[in-house]
Amino acid sequence: MKVNTRKIQKLNTRKKIIETAYKVFSEKGFSVPSSIIAKEAGVSHGSIFAHFPTINDLLVSLLSDFGDKMGARLHVLAKKTDSVENLLKEHLKVLKEYETFYSRLISEINILPDEAKNTFAIIQSTVAFHFASVIECEIEKGTVKKLPIHMLFNTWLGLVHYYLLNKDFFSESNESVIERYSSELLSTYLNLIKNERRVYE
Amino acid sequence: MKVNTRKIQKLNTRKKIIETAYKVFSEKGFSVPSSIIAKEAGVSHGSIFAHFPTINDLLVSLLSDFGDKMGARLHVLAKKTDSVENLLKEHLKVLKEYETFYSRLISEINILPDEAKNTFAIIQSTVAFHFASVIECEIEKGTVKKLPIHMLFNTWLGLVHYYLLNKDFFSESNESVIERYSSELLSTYLNLIKNERRVYE
DNA sequence: ATTTATAGTGAGTATAAACTCAATGAGTGA
DNA sequence: TCACTCATTGAGTTTATACTCACTATAAAT
Numbered sequence: 001m002k003v004n005t006r007k008i009q010k011l012n013t014r015k016k017i018i019e020t021a022y023k024v025f026s027e028k029g030f031s032v033p034s035s036i037i038a039k040e041a042g043v044s045h046g047s048i049f050a051h052f053p054t055i056n057d058l059l060v061s062l063l064s065d066f067g068d069k070m071g072a073r074l075h076v077l078a079k080k081t082d083s084v085e086n087l088l089k090e091h092l093k094v095l096k097e098y099e100t101f102y103s104r105l106i107s108e109i110n111i112l113p114d115e116a117k118n119t120f121a122i123i124q125s126t127v128a129f130h131f132a133s134v135i136e137c138e139i140e141k142g143t144v145k146k147l148p149i150h151m152l153f154n155t156w157l158g159l160v161h162y163y164l165l166n167k168d169f170f171s172e173s174n175e176s177v178i179e180r181y182s183s184e185l186l187s188t189y190l191n192l193i194k195n196e197r198r199v200y201e
Numbered sequence: 202m203k204v205n206t207r208k209i210q211k212l213n214t215r216k217k218i219i220e221t222a223y224k225v226f227s228e229k230g231f232s233v234p235s236s237i238i239a240k241e242a243g244v245s246h247g248s249i250f251a252h253f254p255t256i257n258d259l260l261v262s263l264l265s266d267f268g269d270k271m272g273a274r275l276h277v278l279a280k281k282t283d284s285v286e287n288l289l290k291e292h293l294k295v296l297k298e299y300e301t302f303y304s305r306l307i308s309e310i311n312i313l314p315d316e317a318k319n320t321f322a323i324i325q326s327t328v329a330f331h332f333a334s335v336i337e338c339e340i341e342k343g344t345v346k347k348l349p350i351h352m353l354f355n356t357w358l359g360l361v362h363y364y365l366l367n368k369d370f371f372s373e374s375n376e377s378v379i380e381r382y383s384s385e386l387l388s389t390y391l392n393l394i395k396n397e398r399r400v401y402e
Numbered sequence: 403a404t405t406t407a408t409a410g411t412g413a414g415t416a417t418a419a420a421c422t423c424a425a426t427g428a429g430t431g432a
Numbered sequence: 433t434c435a436c437t438c439a440t441t442g443a444g445t446t447t448a449t450a451c452t453c454a455c456t457a458t459a460a461a462t
Contacts, residue, residue, distance in 0.1 A: 005429060006429060010439060010440095013440080031312070033418075033420085034421090044441045045442070108311070147392055155359075157363060158359035158362065159360070161362075162362060163359075192394065193393065196397055206458095235449075235451090236450090244411090246412070247413095247453085249451095250450085256451090
């Protein structure tokens, strides 16, 4: 069977559309008109609708891919960590890789379709899982304050998201906020959660 | 001069439009069509444009009012506080009052016109100012950990915003997240920033 | 009482963006 | 070579929403 060129062609176009959408959404947010995506991808406007029934379907497909990819990435990196410090370092590392898109996602999540919340949940639950196991251990050892784990987690994520959401305020247009503030974020947070060494005990 | 009825009438309509927009934006977000606002306010669609050149002008006017109002409210309440704990309690109290609108604001700020950032800045700088003076004092007294003040502030705001932004996840549709979590937020945060008492010193 | 000014109206216009579909032309199989 | 299939195209349609403006009703001024 020589029915290959076409299938490959079709898959390539689909891929090109998804990748371009990812890029364009990262740069300009999720409400860019579909015509822009088509132009950037170098395909006709109609081509998008030959591949996806609606723009929303394109978005959902894109988000699902993204959630899986970032989730897997986090999972791999988190597995080999022993301390909170290393875990959070890895977390920041992954966030930095996906920074522009991830920032848009958390920034516009409330005006995105419900499926976007799933993506968010996949990513967050992966981090939360590893966070919990590492921090539990440190609490037992007495190196981290005994506070509800979910609150420790929310404090961390809240702090990091705060910087991502206010990117414009914290850094120059193209600079990575994570890059610029990772050590400050990390040291502040660790300082807050660590038990001070009691001298006499 | 009897040129009153009309002026009053006009001002009332304007006020009605702004108040309705505030309510509708709070409930459905900032991208509700202007026709909905008109209908809810009980005025004709054209009436909106007799009062505001564009919908954007209505929004800016509304935001400016809101920023002033909430800023003033925070200022008054914050002045009489002595401890971080009380300051943060007051902060949460004010946030609770304006919760639905404020949540929309922080949630959609990145797709709102630049003027929205001013509103945000007014509100935040008021809180930051009072926060700094109270916390500085506590750091000197040794009751709060010696960490950069802006980091302590960002951690607090990050945590609170995290709950407001993920309202859907944290609480039922109409319930106030602040109401439900204020004590947990407060106790966690205080626990993190407070210096433990050294027994021998 | 008559004229003038103005707040308010809502059908109508302009525009932007999602989505359609008949036509095109290149790959496929006989 | 020729008929057929199918990915792609882009001009055209639909829909949604911001905004206009000629008109109405009524308060104010004479």
